[in-house]
Amino acid sequence: MTKREDSNGLILVNKPRGLTSHDVVNYVRKKLNTKRVGHAGTLDPQAEGLLIILVGRYTKFFSRFVDFDKEYQGIMKLGEATTTGDAQGEVVKRESVENLKESAVKEVFPSFVGEIEQVPPMVSAIRIGGKRLYKLARRGIVVERPPRKVKIYDLKILKIELPFVEFYVRCSKGTYVRKLAEDIGEKLGCGAHITSIIRTAVGPFTLREAVNLEDISATHLREYTFE
Incomplete structure (x- = not known):
């Protein structure tokens, strides 16, 4: 043909x-x-x-x-951090969210709006030393990743049904939504990972x-x- x-x-x-x-x-x-x-x-x-x-x-x-800026809807699960930042990885941290209040979650979200720094996840397509990070991660190799500045223009909670939080984010190129969820969980002290990501606009x-x-x-x- x-x-x-x-x-x-x-x-x-x-x-x-x-x-x-x-x-x-x-x-x-x-x-x-x-x-x-x-x-x-x-x-x-x-x-x-x-x-x-x-x-x-x-x-x-x-x-x-x-x-172009990107828009996503996602669902994160609080209380569990994984090796990959999503549900495919192994759980490396588990904390009870029984006493976590919705008000605490709502207070944390605004702190991530604006210019923030993200350390790229190991499971990503970024090259370090000429090698894709995800290829190194598959071999169990973890390397230092310099933080990168990204911009979060809008971040809204759509629904809270603990341990799950559904949210919307509009962000600059290079933003890792998985990492955003991880960092929110880290700030709450319980860990988190993404269970769903849908890109809704570019x-x-x-x-x-x-x-x-x-x-x-x-x-x-x-x-x-x-x-």
């Missing part, structure tokens, strides 16, 4: 849980029969939601799409506009002009 190299544009994809962002890229390459496909902003395998897929000449604008694009993976076709390619 002849490769098509005339496809250009972006596709807003609703990434399902369980697939890597690269899995989605490979799927689109096969579906559209073209090589020049990339994504703008990694979603963890256990995360779901909006993933921007760039096709053809739009891959040249990767950095501009990545620079810049001007929303999850409502996204197409399910199995429905993707060339008709979903769209144009975008930067202001």
Whole structure:
């Protein structure tokens, strides 16, 4: 089959849980029969939601799409910290939240709004010394990671049903929602990990506009002009 190299544009994809962002890229390459496909902003395998897929000449604008702010809805579980910051890891800390008051949770959240520092999790795609952190983590290797400044523009509690807290966050590029949940749990003194992450928006694009993976076709390619 002849490769098509005339496809250009972006596709807003609703990434399902369980697939890597690269899995989605490979799927689109096969579906559209073209090589020049990339994504703008990694979603963890256990995360779901909006993933921007760039096709053809739009891959040249990767950095501009990545620079967009992101929005997420998540659920964290207080009282348990894990090796990966999500439910896939081993529990390394367990504290009772029986006496934790909802008011204490509500008081902590505003302290994370603004410019904050995050130490990237070991299970991430960042390179240290030329090696991906998640590859080192798979081998049981832990290395020092310098903190990075990120911005939390908005952080709201949507529901509290202890030990679970559902929340919304709007943040800058490079923010790890898993790490945000861990840091909130640490500040509360009980630990925490993420049980669900859904990316609901990237810049001007929303999850409502996204197409399910199995429905993707060339008709979903769209144009975008930067202001």
